[in-house]
Amino acid sequence: MTRHIAIYVRVSSKKQDTKSQEPDLKQWATAFADDIPVKWYRDQQSGKTMNRPGWNRLETAVDAGRVSTVVVWRLDRLGRTASGLTALFDKLVGRSINLVSIKDGVDLSTPAGRLIANVLASVAAYENEVRAERIIAGQSVAKANGKRWGGSKPGRQLKVADEQIAIIHRMCREGASKSAMARATGLSRPTVYAVLEKNE
Template sequence: MQRWADAFGDDHEITWYEDQFSGRTMDRPAWNRLISDAKRGKLSRIVVWRLDRLGRTANGLTALFDELPKLKVGLVSIKDGLDLETPAGRLMANVLASVAQYETEVRAERVRAGQLKAKRQGKTWGGSQPGRLLFLSSDQVETIQHLHLQGKPKAAIARACGVSRPTVYRILRQYDPS
């Protein structure tokens, strides 16, 4: 994305919109800011890496494809190689929106089938019992403290140490040097 902006930004102001939400919904904080800015005329073009980064529902994406030309906002998908300002680009965008929704639905079916199979085999998931106290090695405690002092996010610390976020918070409270 940065390379595209450097090559084609044409001295336009570039604003980055990044969400950490699922693309299965079009109601996401950064997305809402982007579409609001587009409606206020602050954007001339939206550039995405791939169309499925915008959303994974055909309805949401096709509504967007209809709305953007009315707002005089172009859409470029770098990886998909399309531009909504051309008839071929609009056709491909709608096809790719359908494919993105299809992939999401197939993935959901596989997850449901895997969960059903696991239930039939008596497997359970969902974490430990509430109130269960985990004992950590001194290395894990040191790593949690070290990563915290480096300013790492609690979720990243939890993943790195193989524990839950509440465990990270508990350790940081428990071993707080102050």
């Protein structure tokens, strides 16, 4: 059976694209794939779960022994839970399948690479928890300001606190959806759009 190199790309939502990831992955494939076939797997879904269509197809290929190496741009593209990532690392090592993370400099074929991979998995999980805490903090700020923006009359000038603006822009940079920004700040989605458009 001919095994292939599996290149996996993921973004968190359908409003995002993989353009930032693909150049480095294509360059890696050109430099290291040699004559080994390369197959791309893609997802537009949150990394909080490993149950994703593209990833499920890749994992089926792994289980069938059709994959020699899994290549990702960064480990957080695989997922954001430490338990899910460490279980994946163990599975790949047990099947003699290498994992390469370009930006993290991870290569599971070496003991140092396996150590780094597990440390970074914990970091990814930590960042996910911190992000959730920031969202909750944003909601608290909105409530503390006593402001409600839902159902306002058309044309009404809405006052948005500096803290809310900062949260919106930070979440935008992190790739969060407009709905998530609205929930985090207590603002309506039209107001979120207005804040982003005003500061473009």
